[in-house]
Amino acid sequence: MSLIVQKFGGSSVANAERVFNVANIVTDTYKQGNSVVVVVSAQGDTTDDLIEKANEINPHASKREMDMLLASGEQISIALLAMAIEKLGYPVVSLLGWQAGFQTSSSHTKARIKRVDAERIRKEIDKKKIVIVAGFQGLNKYDDLTTLGRGGSDTSAVAIAAAMHADLCQIFTDVKGVYTADPRKVPTAKKLDEISYDEMLELATLGAQVLNNRSVEMAKKYNIELEVLSSLEREPGTIVKEATKVEKMLISGIAKDKDIARISIIGLPDKPGLAFKVFSKVSAANINVDIILQSVGRDGTKDITFTVAKGNAEETEQILKAYLEPMGVKEVKADTHTAKISIVGAGMESHAGVATKMFEALYDAQINIQMISTSEIKVSVLIDEDDADNAVKAIHQKFFD
Numbered sequence: 001m002s003l004i005v006q007k008f009g010g011s012s013v014a015n016a017e018r019v020f021n022v023a024n025i026v027t028d029t030y031k032q033g034n035s036v037v038v039v040v041s042a043q044g045d046t047t048d049d050l051i052e053k054a055n056e057i058n059p060h061a062s063k064r065e066m067d068m069l070l071a072s073g074e075q076i077s078i079a080l081l082a083m084a085i086e087k088l089g090y091p092v093v094s095l096l097g098w099q100a101g102f103q104t105s106s107s108h109t110k111a112r113i114k115r116v117d118a119e120r121i122r123k124e125i126d127k128k129k130i131v132i133v134a135g136f137q138g139l140n141k142y143d144d145l146t147t148l149g150r151g152g153s154d155t156s157a158v159a160i161a162a163a164m165h166a167d168l169c170q171i172f173t174d175v176k177g178v179y180t181a182d183p184r185k186v187p188t189a190k191k192l193d194e195i196s197y198d199e200m201l202e203l204a205t206l207g208a209q210v211l212n213n214r215s216v217e218m219a220k221k222y223n224i225e226l227e228v229l230s231s232l233e234r235e236p237g238t239i240v241k242e243a244t245k246v247e248k249m250l251i252s253g254i255a256k257d258k259d260i261a262r263i264s265i266i267g268l269p270d271k272p273g274l275a276f277k278v279f280s281k282v283s284a285a286n287i288n289v290d291i292i293l294q295s296v297g298r299d300g301t302k303d304i305t306f307t308v309a310k311g312n313a314e315e316t317e318q319i320l321k322a323y324l325e326p327m328g329v330k331e332v333k334a335d336t337h338t339a340k341i342s343i344v345g346a347g348m349e350s351h352a353g354v355a356t357k358m359f360e361a362l363y364d365a366q367i368n369i370q371m372i373s374t375s376e377i378k379v380s381v382l383i384d385e386d387d388a389d390n391a392v393k394a395i396h397q398k399f400f401d
Helices: 016-031 045-057 063-070 072-087 120-127 152-164 197-205 212-220 274-284 310-327 346-350 354-364 383-399
Strands: 005-006 035-040 094-095 102-104 111-117 130-134 138-139 146-149 169-175 195-198 226-230 238-241 253-257 258-271 290-292 301-309 332-335 338-344 369-376 380-383
Touching: 005 016, 005 152, 016 130, 035 072, 035 120, 035 152, 035 195, 045 063, 045 072, 063 072, 063 146, 072 094, 072 130, 072 346, 094 120, 102 301, 111 152, 120 130, 146 380, 152 212, 195 197, 197 238, 197 253, 197 338, 212 226, 226 380, 258 274, 258 310, 258 338, 274 301, 274 310, 301 310, 310 332, 338 383, 354 380, 354 383, 380 383
Parallel strands: 005 035, 005 169, 035 130, 094 130, 102 138, 169 226, 195 238
Antiparallel strands: 102 111, 138 146, 226 238, 253 338, 258 301, 258 332, 290 301, 338 380, 369 380
């Protein structure tokens, strides 16, 4: 008998028909003699609808009250799924995050899981029950509800799998697995049979939306084997695990991220320590910086360009203008009309010319590159946002078609 954790996203339980479809998947797994813990997200667009309702009442509501509101979405999902499983004649119990033992930090709307006390889940499994857990939520040390941010249900599922030493953690989505590119945008995209934690983490971090990057980090840390598969079609998905192939594919996938902004500082005095002070100002506002490019100093000045999340662009620009304009810095400018395109693959480490091939694809498509960043298993470029979809298609054709 195996212990299997199954996670279903909002689209998988969006209506009554899909709730019963999920109930059938869960009970089929249970009938095979497995213990089953299920983590469920809020139905469909429920979370977005709740945010809209909050904005109608108070656009500046406290994060604590937002967590009280947003946590209700998953409560609806787990109760409805439990009712469907009851109707099919199987023993089941639904648990909120705090009932399932999720203890988190106190950062409302973006809490981190500190530990999972899975005693209640174990007791219910010992009673031969299917356990349905509300993902995305927990309880902090003040006994206040917290939520884990976007993609938090993936992280909840992996955390339970780690705490209970599960044999497998399945992440059910509306696609059949992990693809070489978004199959909705690139019809020739290929489904991967398996992918390493490192490659999946890079893809998730760089904009691929099939898995949350925090969940992949946790799966790698605790060596939890993940399977990404469709809740709508019964067929094997993509296994995410430690790399085992001797000869890896050259690249495993292409990711696109439009949620970024490029910040340019023109004419920064070329003095020791000033770059450190600039990024300290940004860091102090809890703003993450990604790609950084610094020009060679000239005439006593240098230029620095870097990227942040699009939602942080305006704040970053204001912080730096207030700090740098008194020094006579020529310009601080935020460009939100940009996109990051990345190729990822462990095979890049042992193959020369991968970046060249990517740049050739963009040249053939007449797409201009603004910035470049590389590591052992990825190459990222910044381009104009309007060119993003064409760039992914051109690169995919160059490497896969």
